Amino acid sequence: MSAALVALVLGDDVSTDVIYPGRYMATVLPTETPQYAFADLGPFNARLKAGAVPAGGVVVAGKNFGCGSSREQAVSTLKGHELVIVAHSFGRIFLQNASNLGLRLVEAPGVSANEGDELAVGATEVVNLTSGRRFAIRPLPAARQAIIDAGGLIPYTRRRLLTPAVGG
């Protein structure tokens, strides 16, 4: 269990419009989307672009993080900065996209933290080392975990194509 710094704390219902504003949607390449992460949260975007948020930095949020649009840029932009999202719950399509692309999401109902807190994210619980509070992690459904374990949906699908008997 390694400790990481909380880089940003947000509330409930953070939409994909906030994570990756629609006006940048013509940009699709995972190598290019990271520059627009939280573009409308100017100071945080500036810190990301300046490399001031180390890999493994944590964004803590309330319920329904990633609600709204199906845009996959909202995942690739966060993955590009190697952020970990710890939230009370996630929007369905965002959760699906994250496991397909390998962005680490941690569902920890009730989780609370302040910016600058140290969080230890383990397999079964999140410990806020600054406040001492502990929050149980709700595991992903097994079927979704299988895609993560395969390294994402692209290798998972490739394997299905090459061994069609598995699928269908």
Add this chain to the structure above:
Amino acid sequence: MGMTVVQRILARASGRSEVAVGDVVEPAVDLAMSHENAALVVNQFREIFRDTGLEPRPWDPSRIAIVFDHRVPAESPKTATNQKRVREFVAAQGITRFHDIRGDRGGICHQILPENGYVRPGAVVVGTDSHTTSHGALGAFAFGIGATEMASVWALGYAVNVEVPATIRVNVSGTMPPMVGPKDLILHLVGVLGAAGASFRVLEFHGDAIGAMPTSGRLTLCNMAVEAGATSGIVPADAETLRYLKEEAGVLEAVHPVVADADAAYERTVEVDVSALAPQVACPHTVDNVHPVGDVAGRHVDQIVIGSCTNGRLDDLAVAARILRGRKVSPATRMLVFPASGRIYQQALAAGYVADLMEAGAVVMNAGCGPCLGVHEGALGDGEVALSTTNRNFKGRMGNPASEVYLCSPAVAAASAVTGVITDPRPEGGR
């Protein structure tokens, strides 16, 4: 135990006699829809085939639909290049359900699919757009997915890893009062359920008010089911569905509705009586921040928008034209209208609605998503307020995080255009 409509559809599509909530299935896909983000799907699709020795060909090009709508005509070289690359892919793969930037067969994907008869009751429809829920209006199970997941569908022909969702039954009774419509019903419902109230669940609509509602209104309902977090909304196919498919979508072959079992198990049931429903407005910056129009009446509006996959259909334009006929858009505001498809635009021209709206001072734009998602046109200035018939009011949604978006029906939008402030469209303000 009986099955809901979506359970019936998923059982059929995954070759099983029954499925239970929580089962993981891999349903065959009947229709796979993308818009401009097909550019990313194409990238991911090629990536799947890399080093496999296999030719990257979709499983069935006849089941793929691609519709340009988010940025039409292109607003930038980048978009134009993405669209060009998609066109090349479409031509190379022989995809015929392709709707380019055209006045005859172009428009918003969530109107193009129904009006061309691509969506049938009982079908499994996936789309790289969260408002793919719309197509539940025709009794299909339709849900949004990401671009990589679509690439996987193009490769395999089925969706992997689909958990059978629980269903919330919504019984809608009563008769809509004048100037109250499907948009007010779904805004009210999103307000009651909350933005995550139906997460990972299906909203299945029933009741006499749904039976009496045309397919256009059902599309509005199912479109915004996702604003309560729902995987999909669905109206089980009925006589109106069959009428729409035959008369408006030109479907001539037999259609087989899929209905829920009488003893289907619902997670819960929500009852709504629309008889006393007031026009509703969703206030900034979440769709579940819903109030009766009276609570926000009088608020100044800088830009009125009528259109989108939610409310850009002919009856929406008819309501607006009726209210604005012989009147003027207030000089204190401006009004933009976006028909949902080229076909609807032409019908609105023939019916005189376009003339009514333009003579009143509205600007009637080409069919497409317009300013809804802040990527193309109709941007808001700092501190400005929009009143819009679209489906989202998230901070920054219309391209400027320093602006505000209120969501409403076409009737509220048109009545407010006349006054320049949020206005109750009912006679005597509903009193």
